[in-house]
Amino acid sequence: MQIAVPTEKWANERRVALIPDSVKKLTRLGLSVQVQNNCGLESGYSNEQYAEAGATIVDDREKLIRSGDIILRVRKPDAEEVTLVKSGAIHISYLDPYNESQLVDALTEKGISAISMEMIPRTTRAQKMDALSSQANLAGYVMVMLAAQKLDRIIPMMMTPAGTLSPARVFVIGAGVAGLQAIATAKRLGARVEAFDTRPVVAEQVESLGAKFVEIDLGETGQTKDGYAKELTSEQLALQREGMKQIISGSDIVITTAQVFGRPAPRIVTADMVGAMKPGGVIVDMAVESGGNVEGSQPDKTVVTGGVSLIGISNLPSIVSQDASQMYSANLYNLLSEYWNEDTKTLEMDLEDDILKSCVISHEGRIVNETIKNLRKT
Amino acid sequence: MQIAVPTEKWANERRVALIPDSVKKLTRLGLSVQVQNNCGLESGYSNEQYAEAGATIVDDREKLIRSGDIILRVRKPDAEEVTLVKSGAIHISYLDPYNESQLVDALTEKGISAISMEMIPRTTRAQKMDALSSQANLAGYVMVMLAAQKLDRIIPMMMTPAGTLSPARVFVIGAGVAGLQAIATAKRLGARVEAFDTRPVVAEQVESLGAKFVEIDLGETGQTKDGYAKELTSEQLALQREGMKQIISGSDIVITTAQVFGRPAPRIVTADMVGAMKPGGVIVDMAVESGGNVEGSQPDKTVVTGGVSLIGISNLPSIVSQDASQMYSANLYNLLSEYWNEDTKTLEMDLEDDILKSCVISHEGRIVNETIKNLRKT
Amino acid sequence: MSIGLIANLSYILSAILFVFGLKMLGSPATARRGNLLSSMGMLIAIVAGLTSKGIVDYQTIAAGIFVGAIIGSLAARLVAMTAMPEMVALFNGSGGAASLLVGWATLYTGDISTFTAVTVLLAILIGGITFTGSLVAYGKLSENINSAALVFTGQRIVNSLILIGILVSGYLFSVEPSPNSQWLFVMVGLALLLGVMAVIPIGGADMPVVISLLNSYSGIAACAAGFAIENNILIVAGSLVGASGIILTNIMCKAMNRSLANVLFSGFGAVKQGKAIEGEVKPVSVEDAYYLFEAASNVCFIPGYGMAVAQAQHVVKELGEILEKNGAEVSFAIHPVAGRMPGHMNVLLAEADVPYEQLVEMDDINPRIENVDIAVVIGANDVVNPSAREDEDSPIYGMPIINVDKARTVFVLKRSMASGFSGVDNPLFFGENTRMLFGDAKESIAGVISEFN
Amino acid sequence: MSIGLIANLSYILSAILFVFGLKMLGSPATARRGNLLSSMGMLIAIVAGLTSKGIVDYQTIAAGIFVGAIIGSLAARLVAMTAMPEMVALFNGSGGAASLLVGWATLYTGDISTFTAVTVLLAILIGGITFTGSLVAYGKLSENINSAALVFTGQRIVNSLILIGILVSGYLFSVEPSPNSQWLFVMVGLALLLGVMAVIPIGGADMPVVISLLNSYSGIAACAAGFAIENNILIVAGSLVGASGIILTNIMCKAMNRSLANVLFSGFGAVKQGKAIEGEVKPVSVEDAYYLFEAASNVCFIPGYGMAVAQAQHVVKELGEILEKNGAEVSFAIHPVAGRMPGHMNVLLAEADVPYEQLVEMDDINPRIENVDIAVVIGANDVVNPSAREDEDSPIYGMPIINVDKARTVFVLKRSMASGFSGVDNPLFFGENTRMLFGDAKESIAGVISEFN
Amino acid sequence: MDVVFLTFILVLSIFLGFELISKVPATLHTPLMSGANAISGITLAGAFLSAGATDPDLGKWLGVAAVTFATINVVGGYMVTDRMLSMFKSKREGEK
Amino acid sequence: MDVVFLTFILVLSIFLGFELISKVPATLHTPLMSGANAISGITLAGAFLSAGATDPDLGKWLGVAAVTFATINVVGGYMVTDRMLSMFKSKREGEK
Numbered sequence A, B: 001m002q003i004a005v006p007t008e009k010w011a012n013e014r015r016v017a018l019i020p021d022s023v024k025k026l027t028r029l030g031l032s033v034q035v036q037n038n039c040g041l042e043s044g045y046s047n048e049q050y051a052e053a054g055a056t057i058v059d060d061r062e063k064l065i066r067s068g069d070i071i072l073r074v075r076k077p078d079a080e081e082v083t084l085v086k087s088g089a090i091h092i093s094y095l096d097p098y099n100e101s102q103l104v105d106a107l108t109e110k111g112i113s114a115i116s117m118e119m120i121p122r123t124t125r126a127q128k129m130d131a132l133s134s135q136a137n138l139a140g141y142v143m144v145m146l147a148a149q150k151l152d153r154i155i156p157m158m159m160t161p162a163g164t165l166s167p168a169r170v171f172v173i174g175a176g177v178a179g180l181q182a183i184a185t186a187k188r189l190g191a192r193v194e195a196f197d198t199r200p201v202v203a204e205q206v207e208s209l210g211a212k213f214v215e216i217d218l219g220e221t222g223q224t225k226d227g228y229a230k231e232l233t234s235e236q237l238a239l240q241r242e243g244m245k246q247i248i249s250g251s252d253i254v255i256t257t258a259q260v261f262g263r264p265a266p267r268i269v270t271a272d273m274v275g276a277m278k279p280g281g282v283i284v285d286m287a288v289e290s291g292g293n294v295e296g297s298q299p300d301k302t303v304v305t306g307g308v309s310l311i312g313i314s315n316l317p318s319i320v321s322q323d324a325s326q327m328y329s330a331n332l333y334n335l336l337s338e339y340w341n342e343d344t345k346t347l348e349m350d351l352e353d354d355i356l357k358s359c360v361i362s363h364e365g366r367i368v369n370e371t372i373k374n375l376r377k378t
Numbered sequence C, D: 001m002s003i004g005l006i007a008n009l010s011y012i013l014s015a016i017l018f019v020f021g022l023k024m025l026g027s028p029a030t031a032r033r034g035n036l037l038s039s040m041g042m043l044i045a046i047v048a049g050l051t052s053k054g055i056v057d058y059q060t061i062a063a064g065i066f067v068g069a070i071i072g073s074l075a076a077r078l079v080a081m082t083a084m085p086e087m088v089a090l091f092n093g094s095g096g097a098a099s100l101l102v103g104w105a106t107l108y109t110g111d112i113s114t115f116t117a118v119t120v121l122l123a124i125l126i127g128g129i130t131f132t133g134s135l136v137a138y139g140k141l142s143e144n145i146n147s148a149a150l151v152f153t154g155q156r157i158v159n160s161l162i163l164i165g166i167l168v169s170g171y172l173f174s175v176e177p178s179p180n181s182q183w184l185f186v187m188v189g190l191a192l193l194l195g196v197m198a199v200i201p202i203g204g205a206d207m208p209v210v211i212s213l214l215n216s217y218s219g220i221a222a223c224a225a226g227f228a229i230e231n232n233i234l235i236v237a238g239s240l241v242g243a244s245g246i247i248l249t250n251i252m253c254k255a256m257n258r259s260l261a262n263v264l265f266s267g268f269g270a271v272k273q274g275k276a277i278e279g280e281v282k283p284v285s286v287e288d289a290y291y292l293f294e295a296a297s298n299v300c301f302i303p304g305y306g307m308a309v310a311q312a313q314h315v316v317k318e319l320g321e322i323l324e325k326n327g328a329e330v331s332f333a334i335h336p337v338a339g340r341m342p343g344h345m346n347v348l349l350a351e352a353d354v355p356y357e358q359l360v361e362m363d364d365i366n367p368r369i370e371n372v373d374i375a376v377v378i379g380a381n382d383v384v385n386p387s388a389r390e391d392e393d394s395p396i397y398g399m400p401i402i403n404v405d406k407a408r409t410v411f412v413l414k415r416s417m418a419s420g421f422s423g424v425d426n427p428l429f430f431g432e433n434t435r436m437l438f439g440d441a442k443e444s445i446a447g448v449i450s451e452f453n
Numbered sequence E, F: 001m002d003v004v005f006l007t008f009i010l011v012l013s014i015f016l017g018f019e020l021i022s023k024v025p026a027t028l029h030t031p032l033m034s035g036a037n038a039i040s041g042i043t044l045a046g047a048f049l050s051a052g053a054t055d056p057d058l059g060k061w062l063g064v065a066a067v068t069f070a071t072i073n074v075v076g077g078y079m080v081t082d083r084m085l086s087m088f089k090s091k092r093e094g095e096k
Ligand SMILES: NC(=O)c1ccc[n+]([C@@H]2O[C@H](COP(=O)([O-])OP(=O)(O)OC[C@H]3O[C@@H](n4cnc5c(N)ncnc54)[C@H](OP(=O)(O)O)[C@@H]3O)[C@@H](O)[C@H]2O)c1
Pocket: A123, A124, A125, A127, A133, C303, C304, C305, C306, C307, C309, C310, C336, C337, C338, C339, C340, C341, C342, C343, C344, C378, C379, C380, C381, C382, C383, C384, C413, C414, C415, C416, C417, C418, C419, C420, C421, C422, C439, C440, C441, C442
């Protein structure tokens, strides 16, 4: 089967879906790989490396996409490029199927088997294919670096002959994969770290990284069977804001990662909370793309209000594009090799399988994913 | 006595010589303090905080400088402003007396007692006044943050379901105060750190931070009684370059801090060594202002050659201006309080004192510093 | 002062030397000096023994000593270093033989009370067992006889018969004790036979433990002989060796993670016990764990989320260092999904400054996990769950795991039998070679560290 | 079996119980049960003792026991918890008195051999010393007599005279032993006097050690009495107590960082020794350090460059945790220039995850350093050098330091007497209250940790 | 010969005494001392012989006095030790 | 009475034996065993009585045999232990 890897077209997208190392492994499985010219340049992988790994370098993007039996990319395709894809081909990328119903329809109509990377279930078995995790993880690290860079202080404590510099206080809101990595990175740098999440199970995880979990009593909260947070009621959100206000005003850095899968992100930090921070403070809003946890944060801008910098970068993993590409590519490889049948040389799309049941959106001209199907009904 | 603190005029200088906390302490000693309007704004200290601490806010810079018995600033004054200073006043700042002979002459002629902060000796007793140390320390931290930010990878090692990310390799050349702090910060972030310095005593210090000291046999090297490195012969420098080449080519981040006090910095990393680094690598050259350790580095620019970013920021401490100002201010306070006579309410300029002997350049119309005097003779 | 008194005071001195000697033999720094002290004690005791009243004929004694010394010293000097254990078995056997003979000879020295008769019998019985038992042990170690555990049907019945025979003949002899009693000969024969029967069914690998136990017996035999001839030093030295030998045997069993009973009778009941152990949770104490760690030469730590919860990374690193100093090879195998975020274990181990060289990936450790003496699972669960490999119905079936169940011994450090993140039961905990070290991981490891004095 | 034999076998049983009891008293978990076991042993011994052949008049015995039991139980029950130590002293004194009396009474039981006479004398002498010594200790502890060390001129001469008197009268008595010998009375008197003289010059603070020593004596006295009346159990129990008491005394001395000789004779030679100790380096072993740590309730670590070199931060943090668990308050005082770069110590301690709350600045610790029981200087030198404070000629004069020399005890952990970065000698190392723990800091601390079992 | 036996017993007991006590935490020092002290009241068993004699000579009365003193030591010693240890225990438990 | 004494001695020695050996590193197991084994050759001291008797009955010859065997145990045992320990030591030193 022919794999096709086009260069990412989105602004600020420096990642690539497949790196040479995975190309090598896939060819060993018996797949052939075509990549677009210079697709890996921004993440540090040259055409030579791809060629050496066994990929064919193709200049013509259209031809490339037309020829692929399996198309691998990071970002969702635009409507126009969907038309290029072979009917019956397999298309794997982020898709945002909750919101992109037109795109999903287009893929379905064309008979494309579309796999959405954000729909990979959060199970232990699927973790190796879970791109949300792998990328969120890097985002957690990047956020701390961005904040540290912006802060007009240093993060660790230092007792020096010229006085004692107290450690910076970092407050992480939402301790999912990204939040935990942010906590770990800030701790590493010597910050005093506090964290909050609505899911109570997270408290132990936060403490296991040496940070302090902030207790705010919100009454009944919980998580779905996939481990995602449930949405809060508006009273609960008010309670949460109240409880956080004081901590935020004492923090040098606030990092927000709160998300509710498939819904706009909760607005947790209000403008007056931002105003209560000391000048020079920094807030990083990871949820900026899905609505923002922080009032006033804007995608891909750093807004300064009252001396506080509000960093809202929509594509954090892309900042460490080399590692991010490596991990995304490994996720794709793991997905393909899990369902690759070496004898028949085909990908077995067993829709009864736990993982495929969740992540395959359309197949043979039908929307096969239950959740997306239900979404249409209502 | 009247202390005057003008706002720094240099481009990119965000620090301030005195922070409100030190103002409070100095007034308690019986000194009165005047600061220029908004002098602390860039480092996070407001006029209100100064006023509260007991300082008078002065709008007119000229008046301010004219009235000061003691003038405190970070950067050296320009020729014009020297003329404003009272004769007999004490002027404390960085001066760069080795190179700024005109400025020194101007100060001497005006009968100003000029104290050069870079001439504070590196003794245990003087360490609390040692601004070179306190600022270099912060610079060490900042360099790692800058490099981490620029790198397209993450620094720590991670073994994840999407493969193992190997730890970034950081190579620190010159393990003085800044170098050691850079090592410590990189170690904290989980890097594999190697370091080199010409002074053999440093090996133990490097290892005490958990990093690896690279042994390169240069023959006889050494340090002055102040702990500064001696300059290398050109053969030695060649030997050093040879030894480092391979390490640099395997490093993700190279940080150079090599300086020889009072002389241009040694050119250690040549263009071909830069070329041997992997694309995406980062080099930070701390010595860029005094000539640069790295071929091609330019002050306050990030030069990208062959995918390698060459960061040369001349004023690193200013990036963390709040902490940098706090430490510089503490150094100044420690200096003043050490020689302040509470009974006579004067600063005792005892030129027999070890510390003053080194750092006072001109006094009562004469150049009193031996080293600077000798410089003139040759 | 009479000669007798002096002799007896010398005995006290030699007893003191024995005590010091044994004590010092227990620590590497002093062991050699301890052996010297104890040999001086022996010399004193021998000289004192020679002054005993009844001794007239010194020539035969000298002859005996001469022959014995030659044989002993030659054997000790010529034996290859690798053959030490079997040599010790032989020496031990001759000690047992001596006790048997002394007991027997006592019967010729005059009237025999029932008490004496009983002690003589004990000396003969224990001495005899020691003698032939040691010979068999020697044979197995030197591979002169089949070193495998030799089991035959009816073994139990034969042994029971021997025991009954010993009781009966012992009773009949002590009713009418005489050097010429036929029951005496029966007794000697049965004792020798019992020694053979006791050791034959034990496998060659367990021989060191057996020798240590027989060593303890030879002390007890000497002690019994001491009672027979009413000699203090025999009693003191004999019971010292008897008691310390039992302790040492126990220590050796612990280091092999076996019970003494298991060593002695595994040959007999092998088949029956195997089944019973399966499905059984075997908790282990910190102390027992220590003995295994002490003897291990390849240790692999497998950290999981529990290590993070316990914040045990620092003590784990320290234990690793101690084991390395102890000569073991130490590694840390990191499963990609261990913990609760990618790289969770890396963060912790870097904090504890575990060198990167010691970290190995799952795919690197699995092919060589068979060579790992101890796999230490620290608060990990799902990532070492063999049902991911074996049980098709398991929700985690198909996930690659670290195959700790294939290591020689597995220690699992956790607080309870609770399951991990995925909520799946873990058959590893019931494994044949698994030992559960229950408790907070940090405390358990700190406990082991403090055992390494 | 005769009654005598049964009694003797009971003695063996009670000896076994005493051994177990003492063993168990040494560990917190079992101490109470140990005391119970030992009291059962005592009961058995008493019952067995009552069956002795010579006893006819049980009434007087019952009366004696009755009175003694009432007094003893009342005293034990009514004493305030704080007055326990003096109560133990009193009980101990009565034990000594009993041995003295038993020894003395033995003289009335018939013919006395020289051997018996000597043992009787020992019982009287040691029992007498124990008796009055304990009384004085009681007096000092309860502050009924001046608790200060009482020293008067000629004390030594008086003591020498007493000793000579004891030797002479002892000799004269044993030449012609008789219950009516006047030398006997002299002996009793001198023994009592010696007890007073021995304890009077020791300060009240050292009384616990003295009581422990006297306790050991009372065991020895019982042992001597046992020899006098040829009673096994007295010998066994007495010598057990005698020996374990000496060990315990030694342990207590170590925990006070004193030698036994120093405790006993400091009162006599106080003035002369003071000078000699000055300027002397006092190394301390890991074990001794442990005893002090064990007893400390406020410990402050002062890390320096040496901690970094030794990479000891992890073990230091662990020791801190252990001490906290042990009930001590623990802090880390960071001197601003410690190490080789600003914040050097912070980096290391953060790596070891020492909570920020435990870090204190120089200016915070100095005012309260007097309350610190142990200041642990870990590879620091210049930053704790008192000559920066006191010696105007020192190149570091004027630098503020952490005044560890004002703490109660200072441990300095370094490898040698070498000076630090500034090359200046450090008088701290010669301080009165300084103990040098030589060796690599990491190893030293790991050693201390392993002592905390 | 008895003397020899007794000396043997003495020596062995002394060794045993030394070996028994090794590492004792500071909190147990006083109870251990007190418990050992109670054992040294074993003199009681030796005092019976004199105290139970028929002739009411000085020896007998010395013996009776010895019985009394030794009983004080034994009874008081064990009781006071137990009191200390019980306190100790409850404190420990309280800590948990 | 002698039996009583002997039992006392026996009991105390056993206790002492138990107390003496506590933690022994694995490397010392064999030497310790061997050293203890040499001590059990103490039977030698008891064998003299029979071996040195005048009447050359079976008892005497049993005694002589006992002397020989016991001597093997003693001499061989001590020597072999020493050999093991000397190796052990040099290895240790070699490591440093
Ligand atoms: N790596 C990631 O990114 C990530 C993210 C989310 C979820 N996960 C999932 O998390 C799991 C990770 O596997 P794992 O083996 O590391 O952890 P695990 O399967 O969750 O098991 C952890 C074990 O640690 C024990 N434990 C907890 N606290 C302890 C303490 N103080 N001392 C000793 N033991 C303690 C618990 O048993 P006791 O209660 O009996 O002590 C528990 O069984 C996988 O299922 C993975 O899919 C991973």
